[in-house]
Amino acid sequence: MTTNTLKSDITAIVGDANITFEAAALASGSKDSFHFSPVLLEDLDGKSADLIVRPETQAQLVEIVRYAVANRIPITPRGAGTGNYGQGVPMQGGILVNTKKLNRIIELTSDYARVECGTVLWQIEKQAAQVGAELRIFPSTMPTSSSAGFITGGSGGVGSITWGMLSDNNNVRAVKALTIEAEPQVLELTTPEEIRDVLHNCGVTAFVTEVEFALAPKTQWHQYAFAFDDLYSALAAGEKLAHNTHILKRLCSVFEWPIPSFFLPLVKKEACPEGKALLLLMCNLEPSELVAQLGDFDGRLTFHAPPVEESGRGFQIYDFTWNHTTMWAMKTDKQYTYLQDSFDKDNYMEQLRARKAKYGDQVLTHVEFLQSNGEIRPGGLSLVHYQSREQLFGLIDYCESIGMRISNPHTHFLDADIRWYGDYLLAARKRWDPNSLLNPGHLRALEE
Ligand SMILES: Cc1cc2nc3c(=O)[nH]c(=O)nc-3n(C[C@H](O)[C@H](O)[C@H](O)COP(=O)(O)OP(=O)(O)OC[C@H]3O[C@@H](n4cnc5c(N)ncnc54)[C@H](O)[C@@H]3O)c2cc1C
The missing domain is CATH 3.30.465.10 (Uridine Diphospho-n-acetylenolpyruvylglucosamine Reductase; domain 3)
Structure with a gap:
């Protein structure tokens, strides 16, 4: 099928205001946030859809899917494009469906x-x-x-x-x-x-x-920063709060120095003292209650504010957590990337110490305390100062050799990673997408 036919057929479904087919717009609209990985940045460079469409109704979406299947055209769903694994990239071209107008x-x-x-x-x-x-x-x-x-x-x-x-x-x-x-x-x-x-x-x-x-x-939330002399005191304080089920929490995040120095808006508020590890919290405690909770630890309250109710004004404490931490690091030094590490919850400080002894400041610890399958555990989004693929994959091997589990964010293949859940996913795909047209190219099992 020619691009012109594709364009006029899809225009007939959604109108010409809802399609994009200029090369530059296709190239940028086809990317997601895979630039967080220097490996994916190389591997996924230049992949582009043939057309981007923005349906306004679910009925239009059904028409687009019907058309794609009839003509055996790949179809890739797209939201805001903030996914980090390149799994929203249309590896085999075709139609990219941007869902931003399906927003009721x-x-x-x-x-x-x-x-x-x-x-x-x-x-x-x-x-x-x-x-x-x-x-x-x-x-x-x-x-x-x-x-x-x-x-x-x-x-x-x-x-x-x-x-x-x-x-x-x-x-x-x-x-x-x-x-x-x-x-x-x-x-x-x-x-x-x-x-x-x-x-x-x-x-x-x-x-x-x-x-x-x-x-x-x-909940009426409070946002806090606490500074500690070292990472392990900050982790111990975070762990205590994480396990206290009487406190309502949205965040309990710990950062090794110099990560806090990357959080420029917080630095401006003098929340990130030189050389100190940081604990960021979103919880329902008043300042005096929180300070009492953390009395056993040598921490200092450096920031307290309510959340911002309107988007686009000021900052929220979560702007520095989860994978936003990596974003702040990359703003300071483009060589930073990250790992998604999962630790042995009873032994994680030893694991972190062992890794620090071997890798020094090539890896900086960022821990999010979270719950999974009913268990509280520390999850890592550690920063890596990237040198080469060999360094990165050697580090992953080392982490796994000391009992950490790494969800590798440097591959776009779902089944090349522990995020792979096995055969039920392939079975669902076979059942619901018998021609393998939906977002193809991200499952090795189907490529080989
Ligand atoms: C700075 C930063 C911080 C982040 N923090 C977090 C975090 O705290 N937690 C977290 O989980 N993730 C995080 N992410 C990853 C990502 O932002 C989130 O997972 C986000 O929710 C993805 O939404 P999106 O609309 O951008 O999805 P997209 O990137 O557009 O799509 C993500 C995937 O979903 C598929 N998809 C989209 N829409 C549909 C649909 N309608 N049907 C079927 N498949 C669809 C796409 O094909 C793609 O594979 C972060 C990313 C960045 C860049």
């Missing part, structure tokens, strides 16, 4: 929000506040991130210390999705087993059209 909040009560796939999480948080509710978990990219992009491309984030990850606690109550078939079926997935087949798999099984998130009661 369908139903919102104090218990749940049902939204269209492109709804930005910040919109849900704002609407939920009107009924005394808030999101349970969200990525630190919440001001821009789409709902379906989060459940398919993300894993957890702010709030995960209390509510766990996407697959925990019914955090995602239901998902509506489209199959990629000649006559697309509309799936309503409601059990954890059904939802599992679309969760955290980067849109390789079905096109998510609606998401139903469980909400939490709105």
Whole structure:
């Protein structure tokens, strides 16, 4: 098929205001945030869709899928493009469907929000506040991130210390999705087993059209920074708070020096004293209550503020946590990249000490305390001062040799990594996308 035919056929479905086909716009619109990995930056350079389309209704989306299947054209879903693994990159060209106009909040009560796939999480948080509710978990990219992009491309984030990850606690109550078939079926997935087949798999099984998130009661949060003489005291303090179930928490994040020096807005507020490790917290305690909780530790309160209620004004404490930490490091020094490390929860300080002894400041520790499968544990988003692929993959091997588990964010292949969940994903893809047209090129098992 010629590009002109593709263009005129898709224009007939959505109108010409909703398609992009200029080379420069296609190139930039096809990228996601894989530039966080120097390896992916090389591997995914130059991959581009043939056309970007922005459907305004789910009916238009069904038409686009029907057309793509009839003509055997790859189709790649796209939210805000903040995913870091390159798994939103259209490896085989075709149609990239940007969902930003599918952004209706369908139903919102104090218990749940049902939204269209492109709804930005910040919109849900704002609407939920009107009924005394808030999101349970969200990525630190919440001001821009789409709902379906989060459940398919993300894993957890702010709030995960209390509510766990996407697959925990019914955090995602239901998902509506489209199959990629000649006559697309509309799936309503409601059990954890059904939802599992679309969760955290980067849109390789079905096109998510609606998401139903469980909400939490709105809490009056406080944001804090505490400085400690060394990383291990900050970790011990964080661990104590993380395990205290009487404290409501959204964040409990620890950073080794010099990471706090990268957080320029916090540095300006004198929250990051030279040489000190930092603990960032979002919790419901008043300052005096928190200081009392941390009395056993030699920490100093350096920052306290309520969250900012409007986007685009000031900063939130979560702007420095999760993978935003890497973003601040990269702003200071482009050589920084990151690892997603998972530690032995009973032995993690020893693991960190061993790694420090071997790698020194090539690796800087960033820990997010979180809950997963009902267990509180430290999860790492460690910074790596990148030198070469050999250094990076040697480091990953070393971490695994001392019992850490690394979810490798430097591959776009889902099945080249421990994020791979096995055969049920392939089975769902076969069932719902028999021609392998949905976001192809990210599963080695199907490439070979
Ligand atoms: C600075 C920074 C901080 C981050 N912090 C976090 C964090 O705290 N927690 C976290 O989990 N992630 C985090 N991420 C990763 C990412 O921001 C989130 O996962 C985000 O929710 C992705 O949403 P998006 O709309 O940008 O998705 P996109 O990047 O557009 O898409 C992500 C994946 O989902 C697929 N997809 C999108 N829409 C659909 C759909 N409708 N149906 C099927 N598949 C679809 C895409 O094909 C792609 O594979 C961070 C990224 C950055 C750059």
